[in-house]
Amino acid sequence: MNATFHDLRDASVFITGGGSGIGAALTEGFLAQGARVAFVGRSDAAAFVDAADATYQNRPLFIRCDITDTDALRAAMDRAAAAHGPVSVLVNNAANDMRHSAMDVTPDIWDASQAVNLKAYFFACQKAAERMEPGGSIINYSSITYLMGAAGMVPYVTANAGIMGMTRALAREWGPRGIRVNAIAPGWVFTEKQETMWATPEAKAAFLDKQCLRAFMAPQDMVGGTLFLASSMSAMMTGQTMVIDAGVASTG
Template sequence: MKFSATFHDLTGKSVFISGGGSGIGEFLTEGFIAQGAEVAFVQRSDSAAFCDRLERTYGSRPLFIPCDVTDIEALQAAIHKAAEVNGDIEILVNNAAWDNRHPNEGFSVEDWDYMQAVNLRHYFFAIQAVIPGMRRQRGGTIVNYSSISYMMGNGGYAAYTAAKAGVTGLTRGLARDLGKDNIRVNALMPGWVLTDRQRELWVDEASLKAHIDRQCLKLEIPPEAMVEPTLFLASAASTVMTGQAVVVDAGVVVTG
């Protein structure tokens, strides 16, 4: 992966990423490894081959812990294990999510609860698990992945858009609560990032063209385009930024 900037202060930092073995997450893991960070991540699917590649490329192997983020006990245990191996978590990236489309009729309470569990609930409990270690270090950084989907008023996946709006609210509330401990909490709001999953399930020529027509920048957004904005929010380069929702979407929605 090529970078236009290097964040030297991330070298040696203890980083934990949820969903760090696929989609945007795998690029985030590689991005932090390339900066010299000590990275641990959770992923449901086997990520051993991915870790092998990073070790060959960078001489550093991330700690992969198999985990379903909807299992809060297992997630918090993974965070504690990562802290034992790499030191107290200094940077937490809450990335894991599932943007499944669904009908409104026939969508059950169990379906709704699962979508909140996989897209919102684990963010709070991951943060809960890292707070004591961040306090011991007199500070830390949290980056929560939200989405512009709710800002655009997208339909077809109301449970997901509700959860992502919740991520932004969670970010702003916890930035206030944790600021006294020098813990920064920001949200990153991707646009339509063309991961393999997006291309397999939802990208077609007409829908992609229509979306790019709405962008100021007329280009496709690859997952690696999310890496450096995340590194920026994690690094001392953004040292007085907290409680912010940073849009990275090639210019679809406008904030401010």
């Protein structure tokens, strides 16, 4: 049985990458709570919006946007605020975890990775904070790849280390305004993209052996922790990173 977070009803929620993978599960999770959800993505999400509306009788607002275009991202957030009120919950979820050998990384690859995986996160936070009221919550998705020092994806891992540092710095800066900023570090969540591009049976079996809980993680496994951080149930949590990885990384 799923928990109900009553203070999320009618909350104005903005999610990056909210039409697929983990983001789609988050969009549905907030819709089920009665929140007013706007999300951005590069690919058309009309079918997902229609299906979500039919399921929850709560239609999300989809705005097509490349989050590396800062002006377009800001405009999308203004549009969301006009429709639903000032953003009270921001979830920075969109990311690109492409694999590159360290010796193959070019300046263009490096800059592109930081643009989507770190720069866009900061400017979404900055834009949300312009009008966010006390009690607002910002949730930045990072990754346990930083905690593990994962090889073969140095630009992505570096960006995720930056997300955790940025989260702590913004929590300190905006805490006096009553704005909370936290991060979530997922383990390997088997989205359609992961299954298509990297999740070979051998890789999945090897990773499962690293987990304390011997079950593959799905996008829905990320919803509960996100709703908790968005709600007043976590009112005194800020500057923290919540690891949801079935017990791979140790943070103690």
